[in-house]
Amino acid sequence: MKGRILWFVAGTTAGVYGTFKAKRMADRFTPTGMADQVAAWQVGLQAFSEEVRAGMDAREAELVEHLGLPPDALSRAPRVEGAGGRRALPALRQPAPASPLSPYDE
Incomplete structure (x- = not known):
């Protein structure tokens, strides 16, 4: 008798859970449910992009400090075309001139 009650309760619980x-799942595919999913996705994407921007700003500040640039170096830096409006750090030194001969020409 106890076994039948146990299986009855287990079956009822599984039925209620499955129905729920x-x-x-059916509500997710209604127009309202789809709109809610899109809105939730947009909020998540916005939160993620804000965290990425905050991390980039913190890393830029660390780089400015590490390179010994003035604190306002990035605010004065020009915007780079095609880089999403990101700022470019000023060049610290000129690249070495290219040798007219390659190491293999000697």
């Missing part, structure tokens, strides 16, 4: 999950 099926109803939630």
Whole structure:
């Protein structure tokens, strides 16, 4: 008798759980449910992009400090075309002139 009650309760619990999950799944594919999913995705994407920007700003500040640039170096730096409006650090030194001969020509 106890076994039958146990299996009855287990079956009832599984049925209620399955019904609840099926109803939630059906609600997700209604126009309102789809709009809610898109809105949630947009909020998540916005939060992610804000965290990435905050991390980039913190890393830029670390680089400015490490390179010994003035604190306002990035605010005065020109915007780079085609880089999403990111700032470019000023060049610290000129590149070495190219040798007219390659190491293999000697």
